[in-house]
Amino acid sequence: MKSIFFAVLIIATSASGQQCNQAKILNVRTSTSENSKLNTETAFIIQFKAQCQNNARNVPFYAEIDGKFLTSSADATGENYEISWSEPIKKARSGEIKVRIFDEEGYGAFRKAQRSGDLSSSKDLQTVTFYHQGSYKGPSVQIEFLVTVLFGVIFYFAKSSMNKIQN
Amino acid sequence: MKCVIFLLCALLANVVYSETVVDELEDAKLLVAKNVLNNYIVEGLNLTIKYTIHNIGSSPALNVKLQDENFPAEYFEYASGFSVAQWARIPPKSNVDHVVIVSPKMPGMFNLTSAVVTYLPSEKASKVQTGYSTELGEVYIQRLSDYNRRYASQTLNWILFIIIASPSILIPFFLWKSSTNKYQKSKKAKKSN
Numbered sequence: 001m002k003s004i005f006f007a008v009l010i011i012a013t014s015a016s017g018q019q020c021n022q023a024k025i026l027n028v029r030t031s032t033s034e035n036s037k038l039n040t041e042t043a044f045i046i047q048f049k050a051q052c053q054n055n056a057r058n059v060p061f062y063a064e065i066d067g068k069f070l071t072s073s074a075d076a077t078g079e080n081y082e083i084s085w086s087e088p089i090k091k092a093r094s095g096e097i098k099v100r101i102f103d104e105e106g107y108g109a110f111r112k113a114q115r116s117g118d119l120s121s122s123k124d125l126q127t128v129t130f131y132h133q134g135s136y137k138g139p140s141v142q143i144e145f146l147v148t149v150l151f152g153v154i155f156y157f158a159k160s161s162m163n164k165i166q167n
Numbered sequence: 168m169k170c171v172i173f174l175l176c177a178l179l180a181n182v183v184y185s186e187t188v189v190d191e192l193e194d195a196k197l198l199v200a201k202n203v204l205n206n207y208i209v210e211g212l213n214l215t216i217k218y219t220i221h222n223i224g225s226s227p228a229l230n231v232k233l234q235d236e237n238f239p240a241e242y243f244e245y246a247s248g249f250s251v252a253q254w255a256r257i258p259p260k261s262n263v264d265h266v267v268i269v270s271p272k273m274p275g276m277f278n279l280t281s282a283v284v285t286y287l288p289s290e291k292a293s294k295v296q297t298g299y300s301t302e303l304g305e306v307y308i309q310r311l312s313d314y315n316r317r318y319a320s321q322t323l324n325w326i327l328f329i330i331i332a333s334p335s336i337l338i339p340f341f342l343w344k345s346s347t348n349k350y351q352k353s354k355k356a357k358k359s360n
Contacts, residue, residue: 031247033204035213037206037318038209039204039206040206041215041217043217045266071257074253074254076249082248082249084217084264086204086266147325147329
């Protein structure tokens with residue numbers, strides 16, 4: 001009897017899709033690709049480490065960004081997670097970007113709350129706010145244009161003085 | 168004659184119908200697209216790679232593991248993201264993204280090969296399926312100096328140019344200015360006399 005009970009417990013705990021109890025999110029690191037000349041799309045990456053009470057690894061986390069939902073990926077150890085997405089440069093807006101991270105339970109509750117229209121009760125694990133300063137599109141005025149204008153002014157001044165002297 | 172045509176049509180319809188029935192996949196099937204989000208690949212600057220995994224089957228894919236050996240440590244440095252990514256479960260008819268930022272250490276020709284994805288196609292499956300991503304072939308990693316010469320802002324170079332060119336403009340200007348001042352002074356002196 002005991003062995004059957006024990007076997008059932010083992011099977012239950014080794015089932016894939018483990019739940020993460022009381023996840024703690026640490027070491028949040030964000031990076032964005034910021035050069036619009038070099039890149040075709042702007043990429044956003046959020047990396048974090050999650051510690052679960054029951055030491056579960058490779059657990060899905062979900063992120064909500066501007067109404068879009070993304071799933072996290074885990075690395076080989078299963079402890080470090082990454083949420084990443086990319087947007088065309090023209091669409092990627094600069095400024096504050098708020099990302100809400102949910103675990104599976106929280107995500108289910110959030111979707112339910114969304115459907116019922118009552119969003120006040122949904123609680124996320126962590127809200128990551130990072131600032132995207134906008135892609136560098138190059139200088140607003142080309143330096144070559146400025147130099148051309150400068151030498152044009154000098155030339156005009158010299159030519160007009162020359163004409164004054166000759167007349 | 169009519170009989171033959173009718174039989175041919177029936178055969179064709181049967182073939183077409185059975186093909187459309189077979190199209191519906193029961194198990195999970197993952198297609199992986201590997202995209203380079205860069206216009207140019209330059210040594211020392213970030214190269215952004217996006218992997219998109221689509222599950223076109225009707226079952227969730229389990230224990231998905233995406234591995235990319237394309238960026239070994241002696242030629243590339245991982246600025247962000249992991250070379251091995253795992254998902255416990257990818258639901259049917261959905262997709263997931265994984266973005267990686269690497270930085271090449273050396274210029275030259277480089278071959279961008281496929282990433283490998285392994286997964287279990289259904290909850291009852293025991294045999295692991297392997298899939299390969301799209302590959303991009305050979306690309307050229309430019310030197311940083313070449314890239315800066317062509318595409319970077321040349322402000323410093325122009326300022327240096329103005330500094331170097333200014334003697335050939337300012338020396339005649341000051342000569343002219345001093346001679347006009349002298350001329351105007353002597354003109355005033357003559358007038359007052």
